[in-house]
Amino acid sequence: MKVVAYSIKPFEKEFLSRANQKKHDITLISNPLSIDTVVFATGKDAVVVFSTDEVTAQIIEYLANAGVKFIATRSVSTNHIDVPATGKFGIKVANVPVHLSGDVAEQTAEALQAIADQTIINLDMWQQNKCVGDACACAKRCRTSVSGKH
Template sequence: MKAVAFSVKPFEKEYLAKANQKKHDITLISNPLGIDTAVYAEGKNAVIVTEDDDLSAPVAEQLAALGIQFIVTRSAGTGHVDKTALTGHGIKIANIPNYPPGGPLLTNEALQEIADQTIKSLDLWSLNKCVGQACVCANDCNKTTPQKTVQP
């Protein structure tokens, strides 16, 4: 699967690389996702974001036009995500809970777990499977219009 990760902090790169093990083609970008940066998702299947990224209806529309099928948000909540707009465009959403805003710093083990779960979501989607408890859509991937199979 081809993915782009926005708002990546320098310390996160190692964890994502270790979790990915070169399975997916992931571009890491330090800039946040927004109306002006969504173009970096062109040619990708998935977008990986944090709570710092804009997932409003206009951005969702732009991502859908670029062919994005999947969103993984690494955040404590999904309040920054316009779920209605994304799912209306057929984009599936997974949430990998991160530390709460203003919360304690994460341990190395916790950071690796977040990266591992992020990659696991991409793995499952590339097999045309639901991401289970990480699903923010409706947990009914098998009932929705099937997505085209995505190659890792």
């Protein structure tokens, strides 16, 4: 899967690399996802974001037109993503159901590896046309609008 990961901190690179094990073609950039940087997603299957990236309906429309099918956030919350817009454009969303306290930069290596591992698991599952239980944010919120079921 071709992926661009936004808002990557220097200390995250090793954890994501270890979790990925060269399975996915991931471009890591430190810039946040914005209307100015969304162009980096062109030709990608997925984007990886963080809670500081505001994934608006305008950005989601651009992502969909660029061919992006998946948004994985490296956070528990999906409040920074316009989830109804992802449903409208058929983009699946997954989060990392790992609760951390305090500043992410001060987290233990174990917690940071857990976040990276879950992010890659989400990509792996999508590549297999599956989703990951509690990590499928859109499955919880978009099911009614997408399939008519609860």
